[in-house]
Amino acid sequence: MVIVGAGEAGTAAAIALREGGWRGRVVLIGNENMLPYERPPLSKAILTEVTDPGPKWLATPERLAELRIDYLQGRNVERIDRAAHTVTVSDGDQLAYERLLLTTGARPRKLSIPASAGSRIATLRTYADALAIRRIIGRGCKVVVIGGGFIGLEVAASAVSRGASVTVLEAGPRLLTRAVPAAMADLIKAKHERSGVRIQTSAIVERIDENEGRSKVVLADRRTHLADIVVVGVGAVPNVELAQAARLAIHNGIVVDETLTTSDPHIFAAGDSCSFPHRLYDERIRLEAWRNAQRQGAAAAANMLGANRPYEDVPWFWSDQYDETLQIAGRCRPEDVAVARSLGAKGQLFFYLTPRGRLVAACGFGSLGAIAKEIRWAEIMIGRRLAPNPEALADPTVNIKTLLV
Amino acid sequence: MSTGQWVAACAADALQPEELLRFDHGGLTLVIARSPEGGYFAIDGHCSHEKVHLADGIVDGHIIECPKHFGTFDYRTGEARALPACIDLRSYEVKVESDTVFVKI
Structure with a gap:
């Protein structure tokens, strides 16, 4: 069993394969140079605590050893050979699989605007990203957050709690447009404003210039904001390239059926990168959510072992704000x-x-x-x-x- | 089991079956649970995964579910039952006398 992607979904799957009774080899491949860790604290405790609390591991080396999970860290998977049932890892190694799970996750969407090379622009997905933001935010520092979604708002809340001066620029008419109803978004906006965050909606960012070591964010209406750091949180795109190159079906994510099986019956997908049908809703959905990743990973593992069970968990999401x-x-x-x-x-x-x-x-x-x-x-x-x-x-x-x- | 003192925690009728109550004493915070069969139990109140109080969670049978990340515990023993909770919680002896729930702390 080979799992590509060692985030919440991949790690949950590796553990579930063992708990499901699989005695053969389990290989978990991650592209970061560290143990699997929890992402939710990256926008919260990792930014707010006075001393960095460090990553919260999903599995310690002892636990991985106990479960006999072969964890390959800092490695990318270059290629899937579906006919030969192998994957090629970045160091050239080939690994054979009986069943393959793709938990390749998502990456921050980039802004499609001009930005000068010297401007300090950050996104947040990894522990390294969080440390880069953490190093800068602090008393007297000026932070501009582009995007009034969950990541942006959590970073805003964390930065203002560290004493930074924070402005959130949202292109839409209100915060959290896709995620919550207007009445709820208003409550959240009021909470941020009481805490000292400035929020501008309908704020279209045109470009980001460098200005004496700081970033100058220029809006379409010519207003400008100077910032020590610009944090961009404008959504995420699923990592489908590996699956696409292997000619698996893709549609806003790696297409799977209700048992999380891709268009190849030996390959499964779970977590932020997969697009799945849900019995409660009459459209395919793709979720970028902690609990979904964890439960879908475990469900995919059961189905890799032949359970053939539809994944039916009700979508659930949480965000801490202050x-x-x-x-x-x-x-x-x-x-x-x-x-x-x-x-x-x-x-x-x-x-x-x-x-x-x-x-x-x-x-x-x-x-x-x-x-x-x-x-x-x-x-x-x-x-x-x-x-x-x-x-x-x-x-x-x-x-x-x-x-x- | 502790060799401590019996401390009055709440009135016996303060809890319906499958209900939870937070009880703080000294530096400790506990959760008192009443089972569907009517028995009373007490375990440490904070989830062993992150510091979230279990009294805000839901009960199904003998299982408490953490309100934040859905780790579960058997409140009769403190045993962690589902991830992300993997560390057992301490359980405390409980008795009911004169319509009052006592916990040995």
């Missing part, structure tokens, strides 16, 4: 009906029902204690395709668990 947390379960569409439940100062929940009344999504923003249970019960209801009473959903005195009937 001392508050945002959680989203499920997916909603513009025609879905929103039901709000106010938790007063503690937070706010929104539920989304299809026009026929089925619960398809829920999101909450507030203290973890106030929202986590409700979102979790909502997730279970979404998975069971339940149609809870909207008035009960809106009523904060009704325990959501009691609607699970």
Whole structure:
């Protein structure tokens, strides 16, 4: 068994292969020169702590040895030979596989604007990226974040907590356009502004110049922002090149069926790089999310061993912003009906029902204690395709668990 | 099991079956759980993966699920049951007397 990509999905798969009883060889190949680690802290604790807490390992060398996982670090996979069932690693080694898993992840999307060579522009995906940002943000430093999505906002929150002066530039009319409803985005925006982050929406960046060692961000309306560092968080693109070169089907990610099998029955894909059908939704989806990567990796491993089980986990996402947390379960569409439940100062929940009344999504923003249970019960209801009473959903005195009937 | 003192944690009727309650004492924070069968249990309150309080999680049978990353624990023993939790939590002796739940700390 060979796994290409040692992030959350690949590592979870390697462990699950052993837990699933596979006794043969397991090779996990990662292109970073370190052990597999958790990415969520990169935009949070790694930036905010006074001393770098270091990476949080997904598996220690002892654990990898105990599980007999051969971990090849700092290596790229150059080529898949589907006929010969081999992959070629960057040092020229060829590895044979019975089953191959592609957990190649995604990479930050680049801005397609002119930027002078001397300007300091960062993206955030790896621990090395986080350290590069960490070294600069601090008291008195000026940070411009391009992109009002989750990565950008988490970096903004972390930087302002370190004493930096932070401006977020979002091209769209509001924050988090694709991810959360407008009412929720407004709450998050207010939280940032109370914390001292300046947010400009409809701010189209035209170019980035160098200006005496700093970066000058020039907007289409001629406004400019000087920055010690510009952090770009404008989404991610799936790493499909290896699969594409092997002529696997690609469509916004590596195309898999509900069992996470690609167009080649010996090759599977999971995590940020894969596009999969979901029984709850009538379109293919691709998720860039921690829990999905972990669970999809484990599910792919089971199917590599012949379980032939569809992957049905309800999409779930979380983001920390200061001392508050945002959680989203499920997916909603513009025609879905929103039901709000106010938790007063503690937070706010929104539920989304299809026009026929089925619960398809829920999101909450507030203290973890106030929202986590409700979102979790909502997730279970979404998975069971339940149609809870909207008035009960809106009523904060009704325990959501009691609607699970 | 500890050889400590019995400390009153909460009224027995403060918890319904499959409910959780946070209990802080001294420097410790615990979570008290009531099982579907009606028994009371106590384990360390913070998830062993990251410092998140389990009292904010949900209960299914004898399993507590961490509200942040879905690690799970058997609250009867403190045993870690699902990743990312892999370190067991300490469990505490519990008794009920005169409608009060006591924990041995």
